[in-house]
Amino acid sequence: xxxxxxxxxxxxxxxxxxxxxxxxxxxxxxxxxxxxxxxxxxxxxxxxxxxxxxxxxxxxxxxxxxxxxxxxxxxxxxxxxxxxxxxxxxxxxxxxxxxxxxxxxxxxxxxxxxxxxxxxxxxxxxxxxxxxxxxxxxxxxxxxxxxxxxxxxxxxxxxxxxxxxxxxxxxxxxxxxxxxxxxxxxxxxxxxxxxxxxxxxxxx
Numbered sequence: 001x002x003x004x005x006x007x008x009x010x011x012x013x014x015x016x017x018x019x020x021x022x023x024x025x026x027x028x029x030x031x032x033x034x035x036x037x038x039x040x041x042x043x044x045x046x047x048x049x050x051x052x053x054x055x056x057x058x059x060x061x062x063x064x065x066x067x068x069x070x071x072x073x074x075x076x077x078x079x080x081x082x083x084x085x086x087x088x089x090x091x092x093x094x095x096x097x098x099x100x101x102x103x104x105x106x107x108x109x110x111x112x113x114x115x116x117x118x119x120x121x122x123x124x125x126x127x128x129x130x131x132x133x134x135x136x137x138x139x140x141x142x143x144x145x146x147x148x149x150x151x152x153x154x155x156x157x158x159x160x161x162x163x164x165x166x167x168x169x170x171x172x173x174x175x176x177x178x179x180x181x182x183x184x185x186x187x188x189x190x191x192x193x194x195x196x197x198x199x200x201x202x203x204x
Contacts, residue, residue, distance in 0.1 A: 040187070045081075045088030046119055048165060053080050053093045055162045060089055063136055064121070064167070085121065112141045112158050118166035122173055126155045129169050133159060147175075 050056040057080050060066040066082035066089060078093035123129055133140045140159040147153065157169040179186060 037187070043087055045090050047090045047092065048161070048163070049092045049094045050161075050163050051094055052162065053078055053091050056080075056091050057082065059162050060091075063132070063138060110139050110160070111164075112139075112160065112166065114141070114143060114156065114158055114168070116166050118158070118168050120168035120170055120172070123169045123171055124173075126157065126169065126171055129157060133157065 048056065057068060060082050061068060064084075066084045069081050069083045069088075071079065071081040071090075080091045082089045082091070130140070130142065138159050140157050143156045143158070145154040145156070152174050154174060155171050158166055160166055177186070
């Protein structure tokens with residue numbers, strides 16, 4: 001009898017109940033986050049294991065303008081810390097020679113694919129960066145993405161560091177940040193250039 005009742009239940013009603021439960025759960029999570037926000041502030045650094053700390057330091061200082069800074073003296077392994085633009089890059093000397101870059105290629109791998117893992121830096125003058133890459137002989141790919149609905153466009157430059165890790169330079173501040181939920185959950189770091197944020201606190 002119980003099995004017959006289960007079989008006779010309307011799947012549409014079940015979906016509506018499930019949807020309502022999901023909405024209630026999301027609303028509970030949203031309220032909890034607003035009442036007790038995570039004490040996170042901003043991205044601190046990106047770590048890279050590299051074949052040669054010296055080569056990587058030369059690349060990140062000359063190509064991207066990072067500054068070599070002191071690191072804790074308690075570290076007993078070879079490496080280097082760099083900092084600029086509000087973010088750090090921590091380099092660590094590898095004990096192995098292979099398995100570098102997203103594709104696991106060798107040091108001379110020129111493969112560039114925007115869909116690979118990469119880190120991205122926001123830029124206010126794409127032409128200046130492109131000219132710098134040309135002067136320094138860094139192979140790169142340039143791409144333009146057009147948003148037909150709002151007429152916005154994104155310019156992107158992709159290139160690899162000495163170990164094949166891909167880097168992107170973009171003018172992504174042209175794209176407005178539009179949360180799918182309440183914008184109250186987004187924290188913008190003070191004193192930094194942030195993309196425009198669309199306030200939509202009415203969204204749940």
